[in-house]
Amino acid sequence: MENPYVPIEAVIKDVIVENPIIKTFVLKPEEPLKFSPGQFIMLTVPGVGESPFTPSSSCFETERVEVTVLRQSGGKVTSALHGMKPGDMVGVRGPFGHGYPLERFKGNEVYVVGGGVGMAPMRALMFALLHEADQYKHIILRYGARNPELRMYKELCKSWETDPRVDVVYTVDIADETWTHNVGVVTTIMKPEDIQDVKNAFSIGCGPPIMLRFMVPVLLKMGFAEEHMFFSLEKNMSCGMGLCGHCRIGNLYVCKDGADFSYDKIKDFPDVWA
Amino acid sequence: MAFFASFSDFWGLLEKWAQEKPVYVVRYISDNLHYQKFTSETRDGIVYDEIRAVEPLKSFFFKIKQRVAEYPVSYSESGKAETEFIIVGAKACDLRSMEILDETFMRGEIKDPFYVERRKKGIIITSDCSSPKETCFCTLLSLKPYPEKGFDLNLSKISEGVILEVGSERGERLLSQGKELLSQASPSQLEGRNKNREVTLSKVKEQNEKFALSKPYRELIEEKFDSSVWGKYSGRCLECAACLSICPTCHCFLLYDQKVGEGFEKVRVWDFCYYRGYARVGGGTNARPTGKDRIKNKYIKKFEFYMSKFGMYACTGCGRCIEACLANIDMRQVFKDLEAGQSSNNM
Missing domain, CATH: 2.40.30.10 (Translation factors)
Structure with missing residues (x-):
């Protein structure tokens, strides 16, 4: 074995x-x-x-x-x-884990929101989406960092600004004199007009727990369906296989059943954003 | 199929088996029952009936500490064939604990090779429970104090010897090694066994009548999620994790890495969700920062999670946790208090 x-x-x-x-x-x-x-x-x-x-x-x-x-x-x-x-x-x-359900995203708008180092998995997701960009109705990226210095993938992010396949908006919590984009936390650049057919659109969020927590009401207000709002959870994954117990919340193992969950699956667990 | 062996004939069987593979029996060490290897020194005083041993049966299959990987030389200890071993005197609750652990360790998509190998090689000879303690509550979990299936052999002590019931082919093979020592169990012997069983069953049922609940554990937990009872018990709990370390169904472990010689190894040790750092992540956030969160979490895991995932509670009613608790917390009372919506006066 x-x-x-x-x-x-x-x-x-x-x-x-x-x-x-x-x-x-x-x-x-x-x-x-x-x-x-x-x-x-x-x-x-x-x-x-x-x-x-x-x-x-x-x-x-x-x-x-x-x-x-x-x-x-x-x-x-x-x-x-x-x-x-x-x-x-x-x-x-x-x-x-099982990764994002890309097949379900196809034909719809995909709303990717990354915050801080949470942009790392979102970059992998963006690569996959852009690999067959014509399969998706629209690819939208919102990326927030604490300040311009702490942004990652700067060249790549720059190239996306002029990429017709993707709609990007960047923000930082605290700007400096070089910064020409938005200022404010990432939820301030999430607008209802970003999405046309919000009932069928999917959102994927990855970032610090506090950011995800504040994203929830914004996404709901925009009109996203709970089953279409995906979040990447950070828990204490250790074995990765659903054996060691550490990453469990409620009736889910984050490692094995996630690590990405739609909001309807996790909303009832009080420890989800902790 | 049921056979009878006198005590001395059954010793004869044990001796035959012990020539080929390690045999573990249950004996008293001071006031408590423990598993010990059957040798010429431990051949006397073997306990076939009475009650479960102190240590949970899982210790044989899911070791307290186990090296699970050596690297970079890709070497796998799981490839090392384990030898067969025999456990004599586990109880019905112990057997149930293995069914519970099997769900986690060998029924999932990824199986634990160490557990699987030990399960393959572990022959379990159970025996009827005859002396349940006050803390026993298997009947509340719909179990009986005697096993009905899942064993290789089951022993029922009667006055003149033991009745051996065959539960598997492996058990049958064991008996075939000493056919001359066995006779067919007589109807009156079987009747004696059944009478003993009834007596024990009634005793456990009776002593737990006062802990009966109006609804299933799972429902109670879901309903009483915000009950103040949790906080009251967490004020009393010392977070020593004794209940978890002695629990036959707890399966959490911690992996750590260390240097050994020219290479490295990954070791796993039992871990307990009552410890503050258990759910803490790299960024410092903790899903369960308070004792109250952690106490509640234990009940969620055993009575909500396990039921929703596997259709069974991760509890056998063995009562070890009640005996081990330094703060005298009785899980049965916790449920009663949850049901009543308050904590009992004896806190």
Whole structure:
């Protein structure tokens, strides 16, 4: 029987400094890593520990997988990762979870909202959407960061501004003199006029719990159906397989049943945004 | 199919089995029953009836601490064949706990190879419970203090020896090793067994009459989600997790990595949802930051989650948690209090 606890080896090919607290690690796994956007992996820093991350790269590149990591203060794994260099080895288990239901999104407007490092999984999602952009009625991205310095994927975000396939609006909580876009939290750039057929549109949100919590009433007011509002939850996923118990809320294992849930599935759990 | 063996003949069987594989029996260590390996030193004083051992049966199948991976040399301990082993004297509640754990560890999409391997190799010989404690409440979970299915062999102690009931092919094979030691159980012997069973069953039922509820556990939890009873119990709970560590159905574990020699290993240890850091994530947020959240969470997990996912409660009524609790919290009383909408006076 296969042992799902054994990580496969992955070499760090490159380390991209996104900003002072976020780095993107380009990994070459020893065997191709097939995943769909929204699925997560368990990344092992040898001898240090293991943490869940959602790849931020395109699912069509299985031999070059990118993981964008925020260094958490006091975080053993993220601190160790931030000290790693090209050539170093990490371990990968997964992918886990079931990813976003892209098939259901097809033919409809897709409203992607990323906040902070939560933009990482949203980038993977954007790559997948844009890969067959004609399949979707409209692709809309709203991305908020704390300040211009803490934004990620700056070149890519710039290129999307002129990409006719996607409607993007960016914001930061606190601007500086270089900033030419919006100022305010991400919910301030979510407008009813962003969507034409809101009853059939889908939203996908990933960001800090407080942002997701404040997105809910805004999305509902815009007219989204609860079953069409997807959120990526961050819980303490450890085994990734629904065995260890840590990530459970209510009657769901976030690892196995998610990590993305439509709002109707999670709205009754008081600990969902904690 | 039921056989009879005198005590000395049954020893003979145990000795035959023990020549081939480890056999674990239940014996007293000071005042409590524990599993011990059957050897020439432990052949006396084996307890076939009485009550479940202190340690939960899961300890044999889901070890307190287990290395689950070594890397980077991709090596899998699960590939290592385990040898067969025999457990003698588990009770019906213990057997039920395995059914409960099977749902998590071997019925899902991804199976735990260590658990699966141990389950494959573990032969379970149960026995009828004869001395339920005050804390026993299996009948509230629709269980009986004697097993009816799922065992390899079941023992029922009667005055002159044991009745052996065959529950699987594996059990039948075990008996075939000592056919000469067995006789067909007589109708009067079986009658004696059934009478003993009735007595025990009535005792457990009777002592739990006062804990009967007007509605199923699951409904009560869903209804009383915001009850003040939770807060009152959390004020009393020491969060020591004794109830969870001795629970036969708790399956949570923690994975950690460490360096060993030139390589690394991933180790898993039992973990408990009463600990503050259990649900905390990297960013520092905690889904269950207070003791009240965590107490309630235990009940949600065992009586709501498990029922909704697997159609069974993750509780066997073994009463270990009640015995282990330093704050004298009795799960049955918690439910009664939830039902009444207040906490009892004896707090």
